[in-house]
Amino acid sequence: MxxxxxxxxxxxxxxxxxxxxxxxxxxxxxxxxxxxxxxxxxxxxxxxxxxxxxxxxxxxxxxxxxxxxxxxxxxxxxxxxxxxxxxxxxxxxxxxxxxxxxxGPKAASMRKMGSKAGAKELMAAHGVPVVPGYTGEDQDPALLRREADRIGYPLMIKAAHGGGGKGMRIVRTAGEFAAALESCQREATGAFGRDRVLLERYIQQPRHIEFQIFGDGHGRIIHLGERECSAQRRYQKIIEESPSPLLTPALRARMGEAAVAAGRAIDYVNAGTVEFIVGADGDFYFMEINTRLQVEHPVTELVTGLDLVEWQLRVAAGEALPLAQDQVRHTGHAIEVRLYAEDPEAGFLPGSGRLEKLVLPPPSAQVRLDGGVVEGDTVTIFYDPMIAKLIVHGADRRAALATLADALARSEIVGPKSNIEFLERLIRHPVVVEGRIDTGYLDRHLDEVLSEPAPPTPRELAAAATAALLHDEAAVREQAARSGDPTSPWAIADGWRLGHAGERRLVLQHRGVRHELHAAGSAGDYRLRGDGFALTITGARIVDGMLSARFDGESARYLVRADADATTVHDGHRRVRFERVGAFHFEGETDAGAGNRLAAPMPGRIVLVKVAPGDRVDEGQELLVMEAMKMELTLRAPRAGTVAEVRAAAGDFVEGDAALVMLEE
The missing domain is CATH 3.40.50.20 (Rossmann fold)
Known part of the structure; x- marks a missing residue:
């Protein structure tokens, strides 16, 4: 070693x-x-x-x-x-x-798999099913257009080098091909330094199944089972799980044999992943071999009980694989999701900034967390905005989904926006619960999963106010305990005033809307008045982050998190976060000229500028393309008008919120 x-x-x-x-x-x-x-x-x-x-x-x-x-x-x-x-x-x-x-694998193996085109040709030569398409080196646009017409639409354009969903486009009609090819090649060049693409028939409603393979330097290669990664958005995996709810034992055996055969074809050593797509008819096709450890490898580790990084180290040191194929065992069901700094409601725009608060569930036999940041760290604009991977294990798929739902409910990210609420809704969607989601479902039905900006209910407001009151009372008691007079009546935070019971005023803000509440009482028993409602809360207690109370005599429980700045409540299905605002907080005026200004949504590099001063533009028209956090972002006109100024050029690096294009008043 x-x-x-x-x-x-x-x-x-x-x-x-x-x-x-x-x-x-x-x-x-x-x-x-x-x-x-x-x-x-x-x-x-x-x-x-x-x-x-x-x-x-x-x-x-x-x-x-x-x-x-x-x-x-x-x-x-x-x-x-x-x-x-x-x-x-x-x-x-x-x-x-x-x-x-x-x-990792030898350079010779990597070269055979480094090109998606070469990989397809090699697999076809060894009898592994591949999707019909074009993989040639001739990249003349006219030839590519003819090949596309021959293959038929819809088809997929893919960067021949690289992965991670970069440099991929679906083309549904011949009229879309030229623009999609140009964009795909540009993104491939930026991400991988090469603009070669391949074309292939687009399999409708496919499932994405990948097999973890492992080879050693002694001629042995095995697989460690499959992972299903069909829940995707724009080819980026969102949910990864093992075993796949799609595969029958017979299909699993056939695909496992094909994965091992693919590895043997290139004398594979160390960890790799053979990726397949499965059509609605049950036929499967080779997609690619990722000649590295995958982001989702913990899923395989939890169902096999193996440490794949340790296997990598031992194999690289010359040791033989510790298990034969028939010795690999699988237990239970594992699911992984990735917590990202991104804003799903703004087109999944990547975020950056300081993690002011990062609350994740404690690791256990059922919950695993792999992360590279802690609270107080900064998510930078230069790299992938992933904050952590949350992986759960259960006796079966239903138990794993329940554990995942609870783990997400106990997670909170403050600072850059995150995808936690999106994930919570996704794992409860029927196509996920029933195990029938395909790789294109979210791109077709994203609106079904995006969070609904519904106003808080009176019960949610009351739960948040109760959690805030209990927090404040505990803070006062703690402060009194440290003082010289811990039994002073002034250490009771009940709003009492001479001559009347008194009320406390709370202002909770949700999505920029103020909600003012008046509270009387203390120690878990309150009378709350809000806009159009009144509730009596009795017996309120918070134990291990769970608020239990009676609301007008009806018992309810909420996961809560409260501090001096904010309060979050979660009923098991929906989370609502309230910022605590001073009772007499002044709301400033909004920027009256915001509609005349196209600003950078985040720091990044300008790739293309498509307008000049004096141009007439329509609302939503593409004005610039910028690159940030490994993505291309299209920036569009906020309204129809005439361009007054263009303040950026291709190649410029711009800061977040910098004005890039100004429209005439």
Whole structure:
């Protein structure tokens, strides 16, 4: 086994590898950019070294700099994680030439799979079913157009190199092809440095099933079962689970054999994933092999009880696989979701900023958390906005979904917006509960899952006010206990005034709307008055974050979280967060000129500018394209009008909320 390894990555995968190495007694070397100087993987590693400015091309993609650090620190091996250089055959080869071990497949295997086109051709030659299409090297747009017409519509354009949903477009009609091709090639160039694409028939309503494979240097290769990743939005996986609710034992066996055959075709060593799509008729087709550990690998770990990172390290050190195929066991059901800093109500716009509050459920036998940030850390604009992976395990799928719902309800992110509410609604949607979601469902029916901006109910307002009152009373008692007169009657926060019982005024704000409440009483017994309602609350208590009380005599329970700034209530189906506002808080005026200004939604780089001063534009017309957090964002006109100024050019880096285009008054 190794004495020291370097992790050429960041975030949760770097933390994951470091923790496994620590358990095995292996010392670790981390690398970091300027943006990650205080990151968790830097704090966890035995030593850490700076590699450059925040942009990946100037830091985490600098293979020669990473190798220099590895040699200087005496590291014997490099773990690439996923993303960045993990599937870069040139880097893997350079590691081997330097006399170090690359913890992953050989460069020759990676080169065969580094191109989706080459991978399809190779699999077809070995009898693995592939989707009909075009994978040629000739990328002349006219030829691609003819091939598209031959294949028929709808079809898929895919970047031939890379993954993660980048550089992929569905083309439904011939008239959409040219624009989709241009956009796909541009995104592929930005993400992977190559603009080659392939075309293939678009399988309607497919399911995405992938098999975890593992090979060693002694000629043995096995699979560890499947994961289903059909819940996707724009090819980005949202829910991953094992086992798949779709597969029968017979189909599972056939696909597992095909996955192992695909691995054998390229002499695969270490961890990899063979991805298939399954059509409505039950036929399956090879999509690609990801020559690395996948983000969703914890799902497989929970149902098999295996540590795949440890397997990676042992195989890379020359050991044989510890299990044969017939020794692999699966128990229960596991599901993973990814908590992102993004705003689903704004088109899933990635977010950035300081995590003012990060509350996650405590780890247990049923709940696992893999993360690379903690409360107080910053989600930067330069990398993927994932905050944590939440993985649950249950005796069966129903139990796992129930555990996941409870874990999400106990989670809260304050700072950048998050997708928690979106995930809560998604896992309760019938197509998910019944296990019949396909890869395109969310793109067709996203409105069914987006949160509804409904106003809070009187009961929700009352629950929030009760939680706030109990918090305030506890704070006063705690302060009194630390004072010189802990039994003083002035330490009772009941609003009492000489000559009358007194009331406390609470102002709770939800989605910018103020709700004023008046409360009388204390110690869990209150009379509350709000706008158009009055409720009597009796017997209110908070135990382990759960508020139980009687509302006008009717018992109810809410998960609550209250502090001096905000109160969140959750009834098991819906969460409502209220900001606490001073009773006499003044609301300022809004920006009267906001409709004349197109602003950057977040920091990023301008890719295209499509208008000039004097141009007449329609509402919703595409004006600029910017790149931020590994995504292309289309910025559109806020209204119809004439362009007065264009304040950015292609290639410019702009700050969030910077005015990019001004319209005439």
């Amino acid at each position: 190794f004495d020291k390894i370097l992790i050429a990555n960041r975030g949760e995968i770097a933390c994951r590898v470091i923790r496994t190495c620590r358990r095995l007694g292996i010392r670790t070397v981390a690398v970091f950019s300027d943006a990650d100087a205080d990151a968790q993987h830097v704090r966890l590693a035995d030593e850490a070294h700076h590699i450059g400015p925040p942009p990946p091309g100037e830091s985490y993609l600098r293979g020669e700099r990473i190798l220099d650090i590895a040699k200087k620190t005496g590291a014997q091996a490099i773990h690439p994680g996923y993303g960045f250089l993990s599937e870069n055959a040139d880097f893997a080869e350079a590691v081997e030439r330097a006399g170090l071990v690359f913890i």
